[in-house]
Amino acid sequence: MSYYEHPDKQGLFQAAQQGMKQATDVYTGMDPSSPEYGSQLSNLMQEVNEAIQQIQTAISYASDHQRMQLGQYLDILQSILTDVNKLN
Secondary structure, three states: OOOOOOOOHHHHHHHHHHHHHHHHHHHHOOOOOOOOHHHHHHHHHHHHHHHHHHHHHHHOOOOHHHHHHHHHHHHHHHHHHHHHHHHO
16 A cells, blocks of 8 residues: 555445454354354354454554444454364
8 A cells, every 4th residue: 555545444444344244143153063063163263364354454544433343343253262262
């Protein structure tokens, strides 16, 4: 990004929100007793990693209020990872 380019701050925040939603949707749809659990887990890890990247990018450009919300998203994603690690 050049010095004169300005990122779409709202777009970055919305992408982070969408990534968070996708990760939590995958998480809530998981069934540890399902034969598909392994692929669900793999999909979850991919979604969580993508969401974390989107959030970290958005934090750089976020307002104070957005930064606080993005921090909460990171906390939720960390809780998801902790829960999944307990199951495995």
